[in-house]
Amino acid sequence: MTRRSGTAVLVAWLTLVWVGLWGSVTAANVLGGLAVALVLVRVLRPSPAGAPAVVSPPALLRFVLRFLVDLVVSSLQVARLAVGRRVELRSGIVSVQVPGASDTLLTVLADAITLTPGTLTVEVDASTATLYVHALDVGEGPEGVQRLRASLREQARAVVRAMGTAEARSHPTPLGRTGDRRREGQP
Amino acid sequence: MRDVLSAVLMLTGVALALVAALGLVRFPDVFSRMHAATKPSTLGLLLITVGAAVRMREGGDAVALLLVAAFQFVTGPVAAHMIGRAAYRSGAGAQAGLVVDELADVSAPPA
Numbered sequence: 129m130t131r132r133s134g135t136a137v138l139v140a141w142l143t144l145v146w147v148g149l150w151g152s153v154t155a156a157n158v159l160g161g162l163a164v165a166l167v168l169v170r171v172l173r174p175s176p177a178g179a180p181a182v183v184s185p186p187a188l189l190r191f192v193l194r195f196l197v198d199l200v201v202s203s204l205q206v207a208r209l210a211v212g213r214r215v216e217l218r219s220g221i222v223s224v225q226v227p228g229a230s231d232t233l234l235t236v237l238a239d240a241i242t243l244t245p246g247t248l249t250v251e252v253d254a255s256t257a258t259l260y261v262h263a264l265d266v267g268e269g270p271e272g273v274q275r276l277r278a279s280l281r282e283q284a285r286a287v288v289r290a291m292g293t294a295e296a297r298s299h300p301t302p303l304g305r306t307g308d309r310r311r312e313g314q315p
Numbered sequence: 316m317r318d319v320l321s322a323v324l325m326l327t328g329v330a331l332a333l334v335a336a337l338g339l340v341r342f343p344d345v346f347s348r349m350h351a352a353t354k355p356s357t358l359g360l361l362l363i364t365v366g367a368a369v370r371m372r373e374g375g376d377a378v379a380l381l382l383v384a385a386f387q388f389v390t391g392p393v394a395a396h397m398i399g400r401a402a403y404r405s406g407a408g409a410q411a412g413l414v415v416d417e418l419a420d421v422s423a424p425p426a
Contacts, residue, residue, distance in 0.1 A: 148382050151375030203331055203358040206351050210338030219347060220415030221403075242353050242392035248346060249392070250399035251418055260418045262346045262399060273415055 138174060139165040183291050191290040195240055202245035209264070220266040221250060222273055224280040229257045230293045237287045241280065317369055324366030331359030345402040349395040360387050 139162070146161030147153055209215065226237060231254060238249040241261055251260035261280060266272045288297060338351025364380040371377050401407075403418065 145382060148378040151373070151379050199354065199358050199361075203334075203355040206338055206354050207331065207334040210334050210341055210351055210355075214341070217343075217347065218414040219344075220413045221418045222415060223417040238396065239389065239392045242395055243357060243388070245354075246350070248349050248353065248399060249396050250346065250403055252396075262349075264347055264350055266414055 135169055135174075139169055142168060182294055182297065184289060187286070187289040188291060191240075191286050194286065195244070198240075198244035202243065205245050217265050218267065218272075219262065219264050220273070221260055221262050222266065222276055222280070223258050223260050224277055224284065225256065225258045226284045226288070227257060228293070229284075229288070233287060233292055234259065236291065237284055240283060240287065244283065247276075247280070321366045321369040324362045324369065328359040328362030328366060331355040331362065335359065345407060346399055349399050353391050353395045357387055357391050360384065 142165035143158065143161040146164055147157045150157045150161075209217075226234065229237070234252060234254060234257060238252060238259055241247050241249045241259065246264045248262045248264075249259055250262045252258070253260075259280075263276055266276055332355070335351050335355040338355070339348050342348045342351055361384050364384045368377040368380045371380070
């Protein structure tokens with residue numbers, strides 16, 4: 129997408145949101161929204177989003193459904209911990225690398241990780257496409273950390289399948305085989 | 316029937332919001348509190364907006380509610396991420412209590 133057409137899409141989207149927030153399609157709402165959108169785009173000058181995402185509808189649907197299930201599971205899990213007796217949690221921060229991921233993809237993945245069971249993104253290194261994820265409970269020893277990293281990678285793969293750029297899809301390194309931070313599970 | 320469905324959805328949402336508040340108070344450190352601040356409250360708000368939308372007679376208002384839910388999904392985790400990150404960098408995140416800390420290996424995370 130060129131910068132110009134990207135801006136046009138953004139203006140159209142902002143206008144749509146404006147009209148949606150007012151709740152009815154009238155000439156005044158559409159024109160007002162258009163005016164606000166144009167001013168916003170002019171003032172904020174959003175940076176281009178980078179390589180276009182290749183959206184695969186079935187994979188996207190699977191990702192969204194899985195995400196909703198995860199959200200319910202994680203809410204119940206936090207609810208149990210919040211209401212129940214105090215338990216000793218073994219929390220930790222684990223890194224996961226997503227080679228070839230665009231900024232957009234990293235954003236979606238970081239968002240999804242935060243809303244799914246037991247994990248929360250605390251730091252992002254966009255230059256190496258690495259997310260640092262806080263886990264409520266990493267489990268016992270090195271195996272626990274590896275299991276956690278494996279499930280994070282699985283989540284990353286799901287996002288790439290759903291909306292990865294061509295580069296992320298065809299990246300020579302399968303997700304995170306190399307270049308992971310070492311120190312597996314050292315206390 | 317609509318009223319019952321709407322009431323069930325909204326009450327469940329409210330219960331989740333309450334649980335999120337309890338978690339904020341009871342969890343031991345900044346990171347685990349952020350878990351409480353994101354997951355149940357996001358789902359809770361989603362249920363409340365869906366519950367409200369069920370009772371709406373006009374489609375336009377439902378669109379506005381949908382946008383409310385969508386923005387919560389986008390902004391909630393970002394806020395939690397920024398708080399968690401600030402806590403880590405300032406040392407207020409109780410890093411000492413972590414079993415693993417792979418972020419500590421990267422001495423100065425780029426801004």
